[in-house]
Amino acid sequence: MYGITSFPDTTAIPDRLTVLSAQGIPKGAEIPAAVATLVDNAFEIYTGLVEPKGVRSPVSVKEFDAIYRGEGHNAPRTPLEGMLPDARRLALFAVTIGEPVCAEIRRLFNDGDPALGYALDTIASAGAESLAAETARDFQEGLLQLDSTAPDMRVLPHSPGYCGWHVSSQGKLFEVLRPDRIGISLNASFLMQPLKSVSGVLLAAEPEVHEFDIDFTFCTDCADQGCRERIQSVSSNTRGGQ
Numbered sequence: 568m569y570g571i572t573s574f575p576d577t578t579a580i581p582d583r584l585t586v587l588s589a590q591g592i593p594k595g596a597e598i599p600a601a602v603a604t605l606v607d608n609a610f611e612i613y614t615g616l617v618e619p620k621g622v623r624s625p626v627s628v629k630e631f632d633a634i635y636r637g638e639g640h641n642a643p644r645t646p647l648e649g650m651l652p653d654a655r656r657l658a659l660f661a662v663t664i665g666e667p668v669c670a671e672i673r674r675l676f677n678d679g680d681p682a683l684g685y686a687l688d689t690i691a692s693a694g695a696e697s698l699a700a701e702t703a704r705d706f707q708e709g710l711l712q713l714d715s716t717a718p719d720m721r722v723l724p725h726s727p728g729y730c731g732w733h734v735s736s737q738g739k740l741f742e743v744l745r746p747d748r749i750g751i752s753l754n755a756s757f758l759m760q761p762l763k764s765v766s767g768v769l770l771a772a773e774p775e776v777h778e779f780d781i782d783f784t785f786c787t788d789c790a791d792q793g794c795r796e797r798i799q800s801v802s803s804n805t806r807g808g809q
């Protein structure tokens with residue numbers, strides 16, 4: 568449940584429709600042949616190079632509070648801060664699809680094939696998100712086995728750099744979790760290398776704890792409002808039964 572995880576490569580391979588959607592092709596729309604070929608070629612490169620890994624470590628609410636506050640640059644009010652008092656369990660996590668895919672994306676852009684580079688970049692981003700979702704799902708399953716009295720407990724990941732949690736908190740998170748054990752490092756701007764990595768905290772709580780209104784100042788500039796889909800996934804998971 569904790570420690571270093573080597574995921575099967577298939578866990579890091581995103582759904583083709585998700586990738587096409589990120590390429591600007593809505594679900595159900597006709598896929599131009601050139602785009603289909605590009606995405607197929609990018610998937611072939613990706614599956615040959617992906618090296619998915621993850622690391623996870625439990626953390627108490629008190630320990631996490633110092634990590635969350637980081638350098639003191641968070642928004643005055645954030646969704647995550649509001650959930651912490653009701654969190655049942657927390658775990659720090661970091662996942663990556665590995666450096667070879669990221670190096671190939673850079674090479675394609677530098678060598679004059681930006682279309683293929685962009686398709687591969689899209690797959691890599693979706694792949695890293697798939698790994699984060701998988702580590703959340705695995706954490707949830709493990710907790711439900713440990714605590715059968717909390718069948719409604721659900722887990723969602725939260726990452727520095729999003730929704731008012733300042734990216735500079737990565738510094739303290741990395742000090743505690745040490746994702747260098749799986750080859751992830753931080754640069755001076757708190758960006759992760761490999762670039763296609765996701766880090767943060769997994770928060771386990773009852774479904775209603777994950778819900779919130781988007782009335783934060785930083786929500787005004789948020790185009791995709793991805794939190795709505797995440798919250799929906801937690802509540803529909805509950806409605807779907809165990």
Ligand code: SF4
Nearest residue numbers: 730786789792793794
């Ligand atoms: S609307 Fe955007 S910025 Fe606001 S909480 Fe949701 S995902 Fe975060």
